[in-house]
Amino acid sequence: MLGQLDSADGAVVADFEAGLGTVIRMGDRPVDVVVLVTEPTVKSLEVASRAADLVRDHKLGRLVVTANRVRDDADVTRVQAAFPDVDVVMVPDEPAIVAAERRGEAPLDAAPDSPGVRALVGLADRLLPN
Amino acid sequence: MPAVPIAAPTIEPGLQPGPDSGLRSAEPSYGGPVRVAFVGKGGAGKSSIAGVFARLLARDGAQVLALDSDPMPGLAYSLGVPNRETGIPAEAVEEYEDDSGRRRHRLRAGLDAGAAIELYSTVSPDGVRLLQLGKTRGVKGENSLSHQGYQAILDALQKQRSAEPDSTGSLADWAVVGDLPGGTRQPFFGWGRFARTILVVVEPTPASLLSGRRLARLAEKASAPHVVAIANKTREEADADLVQARTGLQVIGEVPFDPAQREADRRGVALLDLDSDSPMVAAVTRLVSTLSAKEPVR
Numbered sequence: 001m002l003g004q005l006d007s008a009d010g011a012v013v014a015d016f017e018a019g020l021g022t023v024i025r026m027g028d029r030p031v032d033v034v035v036l037v038t039e040p041t042v043k044s045l046e047v048a049s050r051a052a053d054l055v056r057d058h059k060l061g062r063l064v065v066t067a068n069r070v071r072d073d074a075d076v077t078r079v080q081a082a083f084p085d086v087d088v089v090m091v092p093d094e095p096a097i098v099a100a101e102r103r104g105e106a107p108l109d110a111a112p113d114s115p116g117v118r119a120l121v122g123l124a125d126r127l128l129p130n
Numbered sequence: 131m132p133a134v135p136i137a138a139p140t141i142e143p144g145l146q147p148g149p150d151s152g153l154r155s156a157e158p159s160y161g162g163p164v165r166v167a168f169v170g171k172g173g174a175g176k177s178s179i180a181g182v183f184a185r186l187l188a189r190d191g192a193q194v195l196a197l198d199s200d201p202m203p204g205l206a207y208s209l210g211v212p213n214r215e216t217g218i219p220a221e222a223v224e225e226y227e228d229d230s231g232r233r234r235h236r237l238r239a240g241l242d243a244g245a246a247i248e249l250y251s252t253v254s255p256d257g258v259r260l261l262q263l264g265k266t267r268g269v270k271g272e273n274s275l276s277h278q279g280y281q282a283i284l285d286a287l288q289k290q291r292s293a294e295p296d297s298t299g300s301l302a303d304w305a306v307v308g309d310l311p312g313g314t315r316q317p318f319f320g321w322g323r324f325a326r327t328i329l330v331v332v333e334p335t336p337a338s339l340l341s342g343r344r345l346a347r348l349a350e351k352a353s354a355p356h357v358v359a360i361a362n363k364t365r366e367e368a369d370a371d372l373v374q375a376r377t378g379l380q381v382i383g384e385v386p387f388d389p390a391q392r393e394a395d396r397r398g399v400a401l402l403d404l405d406s407d408s409p410m411v412a413a414v415t416r417l418v419s420t421l422s423a424k425e426p427v428r
Binding site: 017018019039040041042043044046047050075078101102103104 | 172173200201202203204207311312313334335336337395396397398
Protein backbone atom coordinates (compact mmCIF):
# COMPACT_ATOMS: atom_id res chain seq x y z
CA MET A 1 0.00 0.00 0.00
CA LEU A 2 2.78 2.41 0.91
CA GLY A 3 4.39 1.71 -2.42
CA GLN A 4 1.28 2.90 -4.23
CA LEU A 5 0.97 6.21 -2.42
CA ASP A 6 3.07 8.13 -4.90
CA SER A 7 0.94 11.17 -5.65
CA ALA A 8 1.86 14.44 -7.23
CA ASP A 9 -1.10 16.23 -5.69
CA GLY A 10 -1.22 15.15 -2.08
CA ALA A 11 1.15 14.77 0.81
CA VAL A 12 1.60 11.54 2.75
CA VAL A 13 2.79 11.66 6.34
CA ALA A 14 3.63 8.27 7.80
CA ASP A 15 4.33 7.69 11.50
CA PHE A 16 6.61 4.65 11.68
CA GLU A 17 7.07 2.39 14.64
CA ALA A 18 9.94 2.92 17.03
CA GLY A 19 13.40 1.75 16.08
CA LEU A 20 14.92 1.10 12.71
CA GLY A 21 12.91 -1.89 11.50
CA THR A 22 10.67 -0.01 9.11
CA VAL A 23 13.43 2.24 7.87
CA ILE A 24 15.50 -0.82 7.06
CA ARG A 25 12.64 -2.45 5.21
CA MET A 26 12.03 0.63 3.08
CA GLY A 27 14.75 -0.81 0.87
CA ASP A 28 14.76 0.75 -2.57
CA ARG A 29 11.50 2.67 -2.12
CA PRO A 30 12.73 6.01 -0.84
CA VAL A 31 10.54 8.85 0.37
CA ASP A 32 10.98 12.57 -0.10
CA VAL A 33 11.93 13.30 3.48
CA VAL A 34 12.81 11.17 6.48
CA VAL A 35 12.10 13.06 9.70
CA LEU A 36 14.23 11.58 12.42
CA VAL A 37 12.83 12.33 15.87
CA THR A 38 15.19 12.11 18.79
CA GLU A 39 15.41 13.26 22.40
CA PRO A 40 18.37 14.83 24.19
CA THR A 41 19.21 11.60 26.00
CA VAL A 42 22.36 9.59 25.39
CA LYS A 43 20.40 6.52 24.29
CA SER A 44 18.05 8.34 21.98
CA LEU A 45 20.86 10.25 20.32
CA GLU A 46 22.79 7.04 19.72
CA VAL A 47 19.76 5.41 18.09
CA ALA A 48 19.17 8.51 16.00
CA SER A 49 22.79 8.60 14.87
CA ARG A 50 22.54 5.02 13.69
CA ALA A 51 19.27 5.77 11.92
CA ALA A 52 20.79 8.82 10.24
CA ASP A 53 23.67 6.70 8.95
CA LEU A 54 21.20 4.23 7.46
CA VAL A 55 19.16 6.97 5.82
CA ARG A 56 22.26 8.54 4.29
CA ASP A 57 23.95 5.27 3.28
CA HIS A 58 20.88 3.99 1.50
CA LYS A 59 19.74 7.34 0.17
CA LEU A 60 16.27 6.88 1.55
CA GLY A 61 15.38 10.57 1.35
CA ARG A 62 16.26 14.06 2.56
CA LEU A 63 17.14 13.88 6.23
CA VAL A 64 15.55 16.25 8.73
CA VAL A 65 16.39 15.79 12.40
CA THR A 66 14.04 16.96 15.14
CA ALA A 67 14.97 16.94 18.81
CA ASN A 68 11.95 16.67 21.07
CA ARG A 69 11.62 17.56 24.77
CA VAL A 70 14.57 19.92 24.75
CA ARG A 71 14.79 21.57 28.18
CA ASP A 72 17.87 23.77 28.30
CA ASP A 73 21.12 24.83 26.65
CA ALA A 74 22.82 21.67 27.80
CA ASP A 75 20.26 19.66 25.86
CA VAL A 76 20.81 21.78 22.77
CA THR A 77 24.57 21.30 23.04
CA ARG A 78 24.15 17.55 23.43
CA VAL A 79 21.97 17.30 20.34
CA GLN A 80 24.23 19.52 18.24
CA ALA A 81 27.25 17.44 19.24
CA ALA A 82 25.50 14.34 17.94
CA PHE A 83 24.52 16.03 14.66
CA PRO A 84 27.24 18.61 14.00
CA ASP A 85 26.45 18.92 10.29
CA VAL A 86 22.67 19.11 10.58
CA ASP A 87 20.42 22.06 11.31
CA VAL A 88 18.28 20.34 13.92
CA VAL A 89 14.71 21.48 14.65
CA MET A 90 14.55 21.88 18.42
CA VAL A 91 11.15 21.28 20.04
CA PRO A 92 11.09 22.51 23.64
CA ASP A 93 9.89 20.35 26.50
CA GLU A 94 6.31 21.46 26.74
CA PRO A 95 3.95 20.77 29.65
CA ALA A 96 1.02 21.72 27.42
CA ILE A 97 1.88 18.89 25.02
CA VAL A 98 2.22 16.38 27.87
CA ALA A 99 -1.14 17.47 29.22
CA ALA A 100 -2.76 17.20 25.79
CA GLU A 101 -1.35 13.71 25.38
CA ARG A 102 -2.87 12.60 28.68
CA ARG A 103 -6.23 14.00 27.62
CA GLY A 104 -6.01 12.37 24.20
CA GLU A 105 -6.12 15.73 22.44
CA ALA A 106 -4.08 16.92 19.48
CA PRO A 107 -1.49 19.46 20.65
CA LEU A 108 -2.41 21.68 17.70
CA ASP A 109 -5.96 21.92 19.07
CA ALA A 110 -5.07 22.06 22.76
CA ALA A 111 -2.21 24.55 22.73
CA PRO A 112 -1.68 26.05 19.27
CA ASP A 113 0.32 28.98 20.59
CA SER A 114 2.63 27.07 22.89
CA PRO A 115 6.35 27.15 22.05
CA GLY A 116 6.36 23.41 21.44
CA VAL A 117 3.56 23.53 18.90
CA ARG A 118 5.05 26.59 17.22
CA ALA A 119 8.27 24.63 16.79
CA LEU A 120 6.32 21.80 15.17
CA VAL A 121 4.67 24.23 12.78
CA GLY A 122 8.16 25.40 11.85
CA LEU A 123 9.11 21.79 11.22
CA ALA A 124 6.14 21.35 8.89
CA ASP A 125 7.16 24.45 6.94
CA ARG A 126 10.62 23.03 6.53
CA LEU A 127 9.27 19.82 5.01
CA LEU A 128 7.49 21.57 2.18
CA PRO A 129 9.33 21.68 -1.16
CA ASN A 130 11.26 24.87 -1.73
CA MET B 131 3.86 19.59 37.15
CA PRO B 132 0.22 20.04 38.05
CA ALA B 133 -2.06 17.04 37.90
CA VAL B 134 -3.81 16.67 34.59
CA PRO B 135 -7.13 14.89 34.31
CA ILE B 136 -7.21 12.00 31.88
CA ALA B 137 -9.95 11.70 29.36
CA ALA B 138 -11.46 8.29 28.79
CA PRO B 139 -9.53 6.89 25.84
CA THR B 140 -11.27 5.71 22.74
CA ILE B 141 -11.28 1.94 22.66
CA GLU B 142 -11.70 0.13 19.38
CA PRO B 143 -14.93 -1.83 18.96
CA GLY B 144 -14.43 -5.31 20.29
CA LEU B 145 -11.54 -4.31 22.51
CA GLN B 146 -13.51 -3.56 25.62
CA PRO B 147 -12.20 -5.84 28.35
CA GLY B 148 -14.76 -8.31 29.52
CA PRO B 149 -15.05 -9.47 33.11
CA ASP B 150 -14.55 -13.07 32.02
CA SER B 151 -11.64 -12.48 29.68
CA GLY B 152 -9.57 -14.84 31.82
CA LEU B 153 -6.55 -12.59 31.56
CA ARG B 154 -6.67 -11.51 35.16
CA SER B 155 -6.96 -15.00 36.54
CA ALA B 156 -4.01 -16.49 34.69
CA GLU B 157 -1.38 -17.44 37.23
CA PRO B 158 1.82 -19.44 36.87
CA SER B 159 1.52 -22.92 38.25
CA TYR B 160 5.19 -23.71 38.59
CA GLY B 161 8.19 -22.58 40.55
CA GLY B 162 11.69 -21.87 39.37
CA PRO B 163 13.60 -18.72 38.66
CA VAL B 164 11.73 -15.59 37.58
CA ARG B 165 11.39 -15.42 33.80
CA VAL B 166 9.74 -12.27 32.58
CA ALA B 167 9.45 -10.31 29.34
CA PHE B 168 8.73 -6.58 29.33
CA VAL B 169 6.57 -5.45 26.40
CA GLY B 170 4.62 -2.32 25.53
CA LYS B 171 4.41 0.72 23.34
CA GLY B 172 7.66 2.38 22.35
CA GLY B 173 8.70 4.84 25.05
CA ALA B 174 6.49 3.25 27.70
CA GLY B 175 9.51 2.57 29.90
CA LYS B 176 10.22 -1.12 29.29
CA SER B 177 13.99 -0.85 29.24
CA SER B 178 14.14 1.50 32.21
CA ILE B 179 12.10 -0.81 34.41
CA ALA B 180 13.73 -3.99 33.09
CA GLY B 181 17.22 -2.73 33.91
CA VAL B 182 16.36 -1.84 37.48
CA PHE B 183 14.37 -5.07 37.86
CA ALA B 184 17.25 -7.26 36.65
CA ARG B 185 19.80 -5.67 38.97
CA LEU B 186 17.53 -5.78 42.01
CA LEU B 187 16.77 -9.42 41.27
CA ALA B 188 20.51 -10.12 41.17
CA ARG B 189 20.97 -8.30 44.48
CA ASP B 190 18.42 -10.72 45.91
CA GLY B 191 20.72 -13.55 44.99
CA ALA B 192 19.38 -14.69 41.64
CA GLN B 193 21.60 -15.62 38.72
CA VAL B 194 20.18 -13.18 36.19
CA LEU B 195 20.30 -13.21 32.40
CA ALA B 196 19.06 -9.99 30.80
CA LEU B 197 17.98 -10.35 27.18
CA ASP B 198 17.83 -7.31 24.93
CA SER B 199 15.85 -8.30 21.83
CA ASP B 200 15.96 -4.83 20.34
CA PRO B 201 18.71 -4.13 17.80
CA MET B 202 18.78 -0.59 19.15
CA PRO B 203 20.62 -0.10 22.43
CA GLY B 204 18.29 0.23 25.39
CA LEU B 205 18.70 -2.24 28.19
CA ALA B 206 22.46 -1.74 28.27
CA TYR B 207 21.97 1.86 29.38
CA SER B 208 19.52 1.07 32.13
CA LEU B 209 21.76 -1.73 33.40
CA GLY B 210 24.79 0.55 33.34
CA VAL B 211 26.78 -1.48 30.79
CA PRO B 212 29.39 0.50 28.88
CA ASN B 213 29.70 -2.00 26.02
CA ARG B 214 26.69 -1.70 23.75
CA GLU B 215 28.12 -3.30 20.63
CA THR B 216 28.02 -6.92 21.65
CA GLY B 217 26.06 -9.72 20.11
CA ILE B 218 26.55 -13.34 19.23
CA PRO B 219 29.28 -13.62 16.59
CA ALA B 220 28.54 -15.30 13.28
CA GLU B 221 31.14 -17.99 13.94
CA ALA B 222 29.05 -19.26 16.86
CA VAL B 223 26.37 -20.38 14.40
CA GLU B 224 26.32 -23.12 11.80
CA GLU B 225 23.94 -24.00 9.02
CA TYR B 226 22.46 -27.47 8.64
CA GLU B 227 19.77 -29.30 6.73
CA ASP B 228 16.81 -30.63 8.62
CA ASP B 229 15.07 -33.91 7.80
CA SER B 230 13.03 -32.25 5.06
CA GLY B 231 16.07 -30.75 3.43
CA ARG B 232 15.45 -27.20 4.62
CA ARG B 233 18.43 -25.03 5.49
CA ARG B 234 18.38 -24.09 9.16
CA HIS B 235 20.73 -22.66 11.73
CA ARG B 236 21.91 -23.71 15.18
CA LEU B 237 24.72 -23.00 17.59
CA ARG B 238 27.89 -24.64 16.31
CA ALA B 239 28.77 -28.16 17.38
CA GLY B 240 30.04 -28.29 20.94
CA LEU B 241 28.45 -24.98 21.94
CA ASP B 242 25.26 -25.30 23.96
CA ALA B 243 23.06 -22.38 25.00
CA GLY B 244 24.50 -22.21 28.51
CA ALA B 245 28.04 -22.01 27.20
CA ALA B 246 27.01 -19.41 24.61
CA ILE B 247 25.51 -17.26 27.35
CA GLU B 248 28.71 -17.47 29.35
CA LEU B 249 30.83 -16.67 26.31
CA TYR B 250 28.86 -13.90 24.65
CA SER B 251 27.04 -12.07 27.40
CA THR B 252 28.38 -8.94 29.05
CA VAL B 253 28.81 -8.86 32.80
CA SER B 254 26.81 -5.94 34.14
CA PRO B 255 26.77 -4.25 37.54
CA ASP B 256 25.43 -6.53 40.29
CA GLY B 257 26.51 -9.51 38.20
CA VAL B 258 23.66 -9.44 35.69
CA ARG B 259 24.60 -11.09 32.41
CA LEU B 260 23.42 -9.10 29.39
CA LEU B 261 22.90 -10.89 26.08
CA GLN B 262 22.10 -8.61 23.18
CA LEU B 263 20.45 -9.42 19.89
CA GLY B 264 23.12 -7.34 18.25
CA LYS B 265 23.25 -4.21 16.24
CA THR B 266 21.25 -3.98 13.06
CA ARG B 267 23.78 -3.24 10.38
CA GLY B 268 21.88 -2.53 7.23
CA VAL B 269 19.18 -3.09 4.72
CA LYS B 270 20.34 -6.56 3.76
CA GLY B 271 20.51 -7.76 7.35
CA GLU B 272 24.18 -8.72 7.33
CA ASN B 273 23.91 -9.73 10.96
CA SER B 274 21.40 -12.50 10.34
CA LEU B 275 23.72 -15.26 11.57
CA SER B 276 24.05 -13.44 14.88
CA HIS B 277 20.29 -13.23 15.09
CA GLN B 278 20.00 -16.94 14.38
CA GLY B 279 22.35 -17.62 17.28
CA TYR B 280 20.21 -15.44 19.54
CA GLN B 281 17.12 -17.33 18.42
CA ALA B 282 18.82 -20.64 19.22
CA ILE B 283 19.30 -19.47 22.79
CA LEU B 284 15.65 -18.40 22.98
CA ASP B 285 14.73 -21.89 21.73
CA ALA B 286 16.74 -23.49 24.50
CA LEU B 287 15.20 -21.22 27.13
CA GLN B 288 11.73 -21.96 25.78
CA LYS B 289 12.29 -25.71 26.05
CA GLN B 290 13.42 -25.24 29.62
CA ARG B 291 10.61 -22.76 30.47
CA SER B 292 7.97 -25.24 31.45
CA ALA B 293 10.33 -27.57 33.24
CA GLU B 294 9.59 -28.61 36.76
CA PRO B 295 11.43 -26.87 39.58
CA ASP B 296 13.74 -29.83 40.09
CA SER B 297 14.86 -29.92 36.48
CA THR B 298 18.55 -29.89 35.85
CA GLY B 299 20.69 -28.52 33.08
CA SER B 300 22.83 -25.49 32.41
CA LEU B 301 19.85 -23.16 31.96
CA ALA B 302 17.73 -24.25 34.88
CA ASP B 303 19.12 -21.78 37.38
CA TRP B 304 18.94 -18.64 35.26
CA ALA B 305 16.39 -16.01 36.08
CA VAL B 306 15.63 -14.26 32.78
CA VAL B 307 14.58 -10.65 32.25
CA GLY B 308 13.74 -9.83 28.64
CA ASP B 309 13.34 -6.40 27.08
CA LEU B 310 11.37 -6.71 23.84
CA PRO B 311 11.08 -4.14 21.07
CA GLY B 312 8.16 -1.74 21.32
CA GLY B 313 4.86 -2.33 19.60
CA THR B 314 2.54 -5.24 19.09
CA ARG B 315 4.26 -7.26 16.40
CA GLN B 316 6.83 -9.21 18.34
CA PRO B 317 5.83 -9.98 21.92
CA PHE B 318 3.71 -13.04 21.44
CA PHE B 319 5.16 -14.44 18.26
CA GLY B 320 8.52 -15.77 19.27
CA TRP B 321 10.61 -13.19 21.02
CA GLY B 322 8.97 -13.62 24.39
CA ARG B 323 8.78 -17.38 24.30
CA PHE B 324 11.27 -17.83 27.13
CA ALA B 325 9.02 -16.00 29.59
CA ARG B 326 6.67 -17.38 32.21
CA THR B 327 5.24 -13.95 32.83
CA ILE B 328 4.66 -11.22 30.25
CA LEU B 329 4.72 -7.75 31.79
CA VAL B 330 2.90 -5.17 29.68
CA VAL B 331 4.23 -1.71 30.55
CA VAL B 332 1.49 0.88 30.11
CA GLU B 333 1.46 4.63 30.62
CA PRO B 334 -1.82 6.29 31.62
CA THR B 335 -2.19 7.98 28.25
CA PRO B 336 -4.82 7.10 25.66
CA ALA B 337 -2.29 5.88 23.10
CA SER B 338 -0.43 3.71 25.58
CA LEU B 339 -3.67 2.34 27.04
CA LEU B 340 -4.85 1.34 23.60
CA SER B 341 -1.53 -0.38 22.87
CA GLY B 342 -1.84 -2.19 26.18
CA ARG B 343 -5.30 -3.42 25.30
CA ARG B 344 -4.13 -4.63 21.91
CA LEU B 345 -1.28 -6.51 23.53
CA ALA B 346 -3.73 -8.04 25.98
CA ARG B 347 -5.90 -9.22 23.12
CA LEU B 348 -2.90 -10.71 21.32
CA ALA B 349 -1.90 -12.48 24.51
CA GLU B 350 -5.35 -13.98 24.75
CA LYS B 351 -5.20 -15.29 21.18
CA ALA B 352 -1.66 -16.58 21.51
CA SER B 353 -2.45 -18.45 24.75
CA ALA B 354 0.48 -16.69 26.30
CA PRO B 355 1.44 -17.55 29.84
CA HIS B 356 0.72 -15.26 32.78
CA VAL B 357 0.16 -11.77 31.32
CA VAL B 358 -0.12 -8.77 33.63
CA ALA B 359 0.38 -5.03 33.45
CA ILE B 360 2.64 -2.46 35.05
CA ALA B 361 1.29 1.07 35.26
CA ASN B 362 4.27 3.31 34.52
CA LYS B 363 4.85 7.06 34.88
CA THR B 364 1.76 7.42 37.03
CA ARG B 365 1.02 10.89 38.38
CA GLU B 366 -2.36 10.45 40.04
CA GLU B 367 -3.90 7.97 42.43
CA ALA B 368 -6.40 6.75 39.85
CA ASP B 369 -3.84 6.05 37.12
CA ALA B 370 -3.22 2.40 37.99
CA ASP B 371 -6.95 1.70 38.14
CA LEU B 372 -7.32 3.32 34.75
CA VAL B 373 -4.65 1.02 33.30
CA GLN B 374 -6.37 -2.03 34.75
CA ALA B 375 -9.80 -0.96 33.52
CA ARG B 376 -8.70 -0.07 30.02
CA THR B 377 -6.37 -2.98 29.34
CA GLY B 378 -8.31 -5.70 31.14
CA LEU B 379 -5.02 -6.81 32.67
CA GLN B 380 -4.27 -7.15 36.34
CA VAL B 381 -1.91 -4.36 37.37
CA ILE B 382 0.72 -5.96 39.58
CA GLY B 383 2.93 -2.92 39.93
CA GLU B 384 2.72 0.85 39.79
CA VAL B 385 5.78 2.93 38.97
CA PRO B 386 5.40 6.68 39.52
CA PHE B 387 6.73 9.30 37.15
CA ASP B 388 10.24 9.86 38.43
CA PRO B 389 12.36 12.89 37.48
CA ALA B 390 15.44 10.93 38.53
CA GLN B 391 14.83 8.43 35.72
CA ARG B 392 14.56 11.26 33.27
CA GLU B 393 17.87 12.65 34.46
CA ALA B 394 19.44 9.18 34.21
CA ASP B 395 18.24 8.99 30.61
CA ARG B 396 19.73 12.39 29.84
CA ARG B 397 23.09 11.36 31.26
CA GLY B 398 23.02 7.83 29.86
CA VAL B 399 23.54 6.20 33.25
CA ALA B 400 21.64 3.57 35.18
CA LEU B 401 19.05 4.92 37.59
CA LEU B 402 20.40 2.65 40.33
CA ASP B 403 23.79 4.31 39.97
CA LEU B 404 22.34 7.82 39.94
CA ASP B 405 19.76 7.64 42.71
CA SER B 406 19.13 4.30 44.33
CA ASP B 407 16.58 5.87 46.71
CA SER B 408 14.33 7.23 43.99
CA PRO B 409 10.60 6.48 43.90
CA MET B 410 11.01 4.35 40.80
CA VAL B 411 13.60 2.10 42.45
CA ALA B 412 11.29 1.67 45.43
CA ALA B 413 8.44 0.70 43.12
CA VAL B 414 10.52 -1.82 41.18
CA THR B 415 11.76 -3.27 44.45
CA ARG B 416 8.14 -4.04 45.30
CA LEU B 417 7.66 -5.51 41.83
CA VAL B 418 10.61 -7.85 42.32
CA SER B 419 9.11 -9.01 45.60
CA THR B 420 5.74 -9.59 44.00
CA LEU B 421 7.08 -11.65 41.13
CA SER B 422 9.62 -13.51 43.24
CA ALA B 423 6.78 -14.66 45.44
CA LYS B 424 4.96 -16.03 42.41
CA GLU B 425 8.05 -17.47 40.75
CA PRO B 426 10.40 -18.29 43.64
CA VAL B 427 14.06 -17.49 43.16
CA ARG B 428 16.11 -20.53 44.01
